[in-house]
Amino acid sequence: MTITEVDGRQLRLTHLDRVLYPETGWTKAAALRYYALVAPKLLPHLAGRPASFLRFPGGVAEQRFWAKHLPAGAPDWLTTMQVTHSEGELEQVVVADLPTLIWAANLGALELHVPQWREDPAEHDRLVVDLDPGPGMSVVECCAVALLARELLVADGLTVWPKTSGAKGLHLAVPLRPTPARTAGAYARELAARLRVAHPGLVVDRMERRLRTGRVFVDWSQNNSAKTTAAPYSLRAGRVPGVSTPLEWAEVAACRSAEQLAFTPEQVAERAGDPWAGVLEEANWGRL
Template sequence: MAPERFVVAIDGRDLELSNLDKVLYPAAGFTKGEVIDYYTRIAPVMLPHLAGRAVTRIRFPNGVDGIHFFEKNKPGGTPSWVRLATLPVPGSTKSRETIDFVVVDDLATLVWLANLAALELHTPQWKIDADPDLLVVDLDPGAPAGLRECCAVAVLMRDRLEADGIAAYPKTSGKKGMQLCCPISGSQDSELVSAYAKKVAEELAAKVPSGITAKMAKAVRPGKIFIDWSQNAAAKTTVTPYSLRAQEQPTASTPLTWDEVEAIGTGVEEARQFTAAEVLERVERHGDLLADLLSPGPALPV
């Protein structure tokens, strides 16, 4: 049996790990040690998508069935070697003017967060001290619609964005829906990115009103895919590629190929989320399907 606490060295950083046998996903018997193992093994493809971004964590100290909390500010006992970024947070519910965000640029920081049971990692569409470099389209299904319907809408959105010279890269959310991530560049602020995303969402909703909505009101969402354009607001975050999700099974936000999206959308392939073990196998097979997000994309049309 593993000792409750022990120190490991990661890239020259001393890090204390604890309670590795603690079960964080009871239905799957998935332990904290397995969470740390997953994040360690997925780090080569995940860290580039975390680098330079302020990270919001969702922590589940007693597992996915227990109490959880969102954490933006650095936690107590943060090691001195963890990179922090002090950023303004207008409208904070705790009346703070600034928050010391954690920035995950290295494996030691990622493992440290995993040891704190920070199962979910969420990042904004911009890097610190930079303009937005990502446009994100969040596809949120209203029951009885699900991931299959999301994939069908994703193809429509891909083709619409492509008409403006914007490439879209799909990933599951790890929960019920999916996102399209698009590399962009230029000096556009988040309001302009949100306005563009809203315009495109409303165009598609007008074309397929029976299956798509661009309105946030939950009353209009049942049976439709809500294209959430608001994810591009400066204060919003999106689940980071490869992040675990707090579901019954240890699912993760998983990059897809467009062939897979089309096959799921037409019913040829099963619509489902992928577990941590499956994500690791997919990375061995495909590499990072979102690698192109790390290079600058085009400016959005005015």
Template sequence: MPADRLKVDVEGRPLELSNLDKVLYPAAGFTKGEVIDYYTRISPVLLPHLADRPVTRIRFPNGVDDKSFFEKNKPAATPDWVRVETLPAPGSTKGRETIDYVVADDLPTLVWLANLAALELHTPQWKVGEHPDMMVVDLDPGPPAGLAECCPVAVLMRDRLADDGIDSYPKTSGKKGMQLCCPIAGNQSADDVSAYARRIAQELEKEHPKLIVSKMARNLRPGKVFIDWSQNNAAKTTVAPYSLRAQRAPSVSTPLTWDEVEAGARGRKPAVRQFTSAEVLDRVEEYGDLLAPLLDGGPELPAR
């Protein structure tokens, strides 16, 4: 066996890891071995959020400074123990009717994906064979607005959703913005969820036009926070909680407390920011899984 390959057993599954010393985050000197270590250590809180959801991967074989590619279909030489679900492919750019999706339900599959340099893991708002059980509100700041400007918008959105009995849980995107995740009943279509999210976004834009925009046009976004309600489209995915992101440092889509977001909305420290993988492991040690309530289901959305 080549010196750069290592045979391991992960929960009874044989894996051959390769190029563990390969640097995937050059600015931070963060290697593929460290990526695998992070995903292994974060797996107790990450795997429940991946369970039963087809996972789209963004792979960076030569690191974040080089080319990447989206991968929905199962890769070549997928082990026979990896769960694969053949599902309709709405909006496929390649004209496919179905895609053989990987479902990362267990640690061996997660380690296998990390070994393929699948740094980013994205999932839809629905589980295999079911309607959406989560609504996502993506807060996308238009420069020069940033994460700080997302905080007051997040609080406004939280309070408005609470009026309808909808709980929301914040996380960073791991890049420039923030997302609110809302557990819902799972008996309404993606179109219904998108329509509701759009209506609330439009209400808030009308009330706070200098802060919020709900329209897709990019020329309207500078200096404002775009509330992207369209993330709830059945064909779209959102970065999974605790997933790495392809930034200079190994940043992570990180669950936040509402105390942190409210402090950010008031401009107080400690300000909300993007967190690295090491910091996220420490946060999980301190807080546990702040997004655990997403796993317990939620209410039906109000009718239009």
């Protein structure tokens, strides 16, 4: 165990040499270092949102579980929020600063997920479109659909930012002025249907997996208030360390192979600036 101080908060870091990704030997110490390096870009995207953690205490090959409620023994300096779920009221952590981020990562919270709202689940400030490649497809086809979706969104007066899912697909985010959840969800579903009607050989908007072969699934359901999406810069728990990586649109347009958009944590930490900075700027917020 190592005791360290992070921005004035004392933290006990454990099992730093534990291998979290057996295929590459990537350790818990590497995960903590990565989150410390990207914190200036990551934290603004987590601010004010209740976090859901996908925890892997023994690494990605061992047991995983979702953690939404404040765990026993958590530091009393954490920022929390009361959130109503189907199972009742839960006190959830808001990752408000670097000590909280490192505390969570030390618990094995490799993946950080947040909803499309702050404070009030009935009022969304973000629209998300999840592009998921079916069998026989890849992120290359997701990029093609992303460009088509961008055209429709821009025509509707909305600005959109892309990122990799950190797995096989893409996420598109549209910052909104506070919008009723039902309105945001209905618009996302309509957008998916418009894409499917215009490009039936490329796009599917229904949930049935049997329909996804050879197509990109446009998942509009991520705009349900109960659902969460991997935060930008969150690690992802695949065979090798992946990251949900914010992209420039030029990178999406230039994609010709899946390898072009598969970034390691080290590569993401070295990327200049934050392509998603505009998501946080109120002046760019749209209205449905």
